Amino acid sequence: MSLLRVNDLKTYFDTDAGLVKAVDGVSFSVEQGETLGIVGESGCGKSVLSLSVMGLLSEPSGFVAGGDILFEDTDLLRLSESSMCSVRGNRISMIFQEPMTSLNPVMTVGEQIMEPLIVHRGMTQRAAFGETVEMLKRVRIAEPAQRMREYPHQLSGGMRQRVMIAMGLVCSPSLLIADEPTTALDVTVQAQILRLMNELKSVTGSSIIFITHDLGVIAQMAERVMVMYAGRAVENRDVGPLFKEPLHPYTRGLLRSIPLFCEKQDRLSTIPGVVPSPLKKIDGCKFHSRCGYAFDRCRSEEPPLFRLGAPGKNASVRCWLHENGKRDFTEGRR
Numbered sequence: 566m567s568l569l570r571v572n573d574l575k576t577y578f579d580t581d582a583g584l585v586k587a588v589d590g591v592s593f594s595v596e597q598g599e600t601l602g603i604v605g606e607s608g609c610g611k612s613v614l615s616l617s618v619m620g621l622l623s624e625p626s627g628f629v630a631g632g633d634i635l636f637e638d639t640d641l642l643r644l645s646e647s648s649m650c651s652v653r654g655n656r657i658s659m660i661f662q663e664p665m666t667s668l669n670p671v672m673t674v675g676e677q678i679m680e681p682l683i684v685h686r687g688m689t690q691r692a693a694f695g696e697t698v699e700m701l702k703r704v705r706i707a708e709p710a711q712r713m714r715e716y717p718h719q720l721s722g723g724m725r726q727r728v729m730i731a732m733g734l735v736c737s738p739s740l741l742i743a744d745e746p747t748t749a750l751d752v753t754v755q756a757q758i759l760r761l762m763n764e765l766k767s768v769t770g771s772s773i774i775f776i777t778h779d780l781g782v783i784a785q786m787a788e789r790v791m792v793m794y795a796g797r798a799v800e801n802r803d804v805g806p807l808f809k810e811p812l813h814p815y816t817r818g819l820l821r822s823i824p825l826f827c828e829k830q831d832r833l834s835t836i837p838g839v840v841p842s843p844l845k846k847i848d849g850c851k852f853h854s855r856c857g858y859a860f861d862r863c864r865s866e867e868p869p870l871f872r873l874g875a876p877g878k879n880a881s882v883r884c885w886l887h888e889n890g891k892r893d894f895t896e897g898r899r
């Protein structure tokens with residue numbers, strides 16, 4: 566049984582300019598102890614997807630228009646707010662991108678980490694204090710008892726992110742959602758945080774959904790990857806096969822955009838154009854205006870997700886080139 570199963574999720578925003586379909590029919594699953602990477606450019610719907618799972622959409626403009634989210638076979642979308650509160654921060658936790666805006670500036674670090682232990686586990690202040698000191702040691706914060714009395718602004722960016730990880734893991738959740746947890750950090754601190762998350766995962770056995778736009782981070786963290794574009798999943802693969810042989814032209818473009826230090830490159834490869842506005846109605850494949858392989862059918866008919874016998878389990882790709890498992894990567898088709 567999968568720990569989390571999301572089926573045909575549709576999350577929309579009702580705005581003055583019109584209906585924004587931020588997530589438009591996305592399905593995926595996360596197994597016990599697995600790390601699923603979700604990757605895509607800004608605005609592709611990855612963060613809205615995670616907020617939908619956490620039940621943290623900004624209502625009433627943001628709403629789930631369809632689908633279901635099954636966590637340990639409970640449909641989270643059918644839970645009352647009080648039942649969802651007992652899941653959120655307890656069995657499912659989230660680490661946000663920017664700890665300075667996610668941590669409460671007027672509460673000490675210790676109070677913020679202790680809160681879920683007191684609320685969800687019914688611990689006394691004293692027991693929660695002891696547990697929090699241990700958690701801060703696990704995320705390698707020196708002098709934890711002293712740090713617990715400090716406020717977020719007194720800590721460095723790397724320490725604040727460690728505090729967020731401690732908050733996320735303190736109740737030993739079954740599922741941790743990390744939304745760009747290292748984007749605001751410099752590369753050396755980023756490497757330490759990623760190593761730390763992998764170590765803690767091997768100790769706690771938690772499953773992780775790791776959201777990022779950085780394929781290098783995905784390579785270090787994830788076992789499976791879902792690539793998103795314009796609110797849709799366009800490729801689902803195991804991480805090794807995806808890096809070895811990306812199937813969707815968008816994934817190929819993302820991988821080609823990574824600088825290669827072993828080869829001389831005069832110009833960095835880019836994907837032409839920009840992600841289309843979610844308000845714009847697009848006929849056919851949503852990627853066709855940026856795709857070097859597009860042909861007539863791409864402009865009139867949107868491809869479904871084709872399941873493939875490609876290496877790795879649950880491989881699927883949303884591209885007409887892979888209909889019936891066919892692959893054709895002839896360059897410069899248009």
Ligand code: SF4
Nearest residue numbers: 850853856863884885
């Ligand atoms: Fe490109 Fe067509 Fe495939 Fe879309 S369906 S990614 S436009 S080849």
